[in-house]
Amino acid sequence: MPQSFPELFEQFKVRQDAADVEMVLTGQYQRALELLEDAENAGLTPILIGPPGVGKTLLCRYYAQRRGKPFYWMTMDESTKPVHLVGSFDPAVTMRQGFSPESFVPGPLTQAMLEGGYFLVNELNRATEYAQNTLLEPLEERSLYLPRLGRIKAHEAFFVICSMNPQELAGTHRISEALKDRIKVWIRLDYPDRSTELNIIRANCPHADLPEETLDRIYQLINRTRMDPDVEQPASIRAGIALARLASVQAQREKGKLTTKVLRRVAEHVLSGSVKPRPGVDAEKLSRKLINAVLGGE
Ligand SMILES: Nc1ncnc2c1ncn2[C@@H]1O[C@H](COP(=O)(O)OP(=O)(O)OP(=O)(O)O)[C@@H](O)[C@H]1O
Ligand SMILES: [Mg+2]
Structure with a gap:
């Protein structure tokens, strides 16, 4: 008998604190890790810049795990909309309960802000300016407006890390000047020694x-x-x-x-x-x- 979807889901669901992230930490990775920590302690937003597959996502995952924080991430592209970051109302629940917090399904940005987690914005330079603008308020004011509900303030542990491949690669947007001005620690990762x-x-x-x-x-x-x-x-x-x-x-x-x-x-x-x-x-x-x-x- 094949297992049902609920059984399989329960069996294979990824739990936040489950798998340990194994990472080689010599050379540039140790330095990058220290810089992430310094950026967080200084209240500054860092960005990891490097070619594909150089370990940017893994480094963030490892860092979050080491600091014992919930980790959320999202990969940007042309079709990423603010609603994907912020969240939206579940139509069926909203029909019954109206626009209330119970009917709102938070996106990863909102979730990380409320829980005091880390939010990795992967491939930041693939996002349109429309999506990039959603990050301005959380980065500058540590707050976010949820349509029809009101403004939330971020938990004090909330921390954003960005990553991107170098700009000259095809198919990417530029980072808007407004957003660039709010990202203050630029960490380059290259092919390792x-x-x-x-x-x-x-x-x-x-x-x-x-x-x-x-x-x-x-x-x-x-x-x-x-x-x-x-x-x-x-x-x-x-x-x-x-x-x-x-x-x-x-x-x-x-x-x-x-x-x-x-x-x-x-x-x-x-x-x-x-x-x-x-x-x-x-x-x-x-x-x-x-x-x-x-x-x-x-
Ligand atoms: N320091 C490291 N220790 C162990 N494995 C690593 C390390 N760096 C990279 N890897 C390996 O390389 C793979 C790619 O890493 P990762 O997905 O973090 O790269 P990335 O820079 O985020 O790539 P992309 O730009 O394509 O998103 C990882 O799944 C892992 O297997
Ligand atoms: Mg990645």
Whole structure:
């Protein structure tokens, strides 16, 4: 008998204090964590800026967990409206009870303000100015107007963290000057140093028993994509993790032996979709060039 939805929901519901966030905290991550703490203690709003997959969301999640605070987050895009941040009235309950707090379903911003939680505004520069403006009052006055209900004041522990990918990436809006002026601590995260990145790969592949030599080649592959002038968006940490996981599974299939040929195949499958070439450069050719440079020609 398949389980019912309520049973499955109860079984798999994520509880705030459940899973421990594991994080590699060497190099830039330790510094970023300290800066987040300093920003909070100084009553300033920080923003994490860095390319995709560099650990911005994980860092905020880890920080909230370490401080023992509820954590809410939302990823902005073109269609994010103020109502998604603030909340709205449930039509059925409103029909019965009118516009009362009982019929209001708070959004993550409202919830974090009332509970004294942390609110991560992911990909801030993807939000339209319309959505960005909703953040002005909470950041400046620590208050928020709930339509038809009135204005709420934030719990004293409420804290906003923003994150974004660097502005030059396509498909993003600018942060409005008004909002920019309210964000005061700019924290850059970049691709980590070699030993930190290898530790991150190890931490994310606990079952992959890969020899140091293979891990080193994986790092070289990833790092190569970050230096090549034909690459517009290089391989992320996620791509390194994917290489290690797929390599480990393929090594098991080959009875523990990970030959250069197998690693090449793994790299072809992962890198061709993980690296964005500059306009006019062929993705397949580029990934072959990068692989040849590290693993040697065929
Ligand atoms: N310091 C770290 N320790 C452990 N794992 C990490 C670390 N940094 C990144 N990772 C790994 O990389 C993945 C991507 O991290 P995360 O989602 O936080 O990146 P992001 O910067 O928020 O990316 P995006 O810009 O795409 O939202 C994580 O799920 C985790 O597996
Ligand atoms: Mg993220």
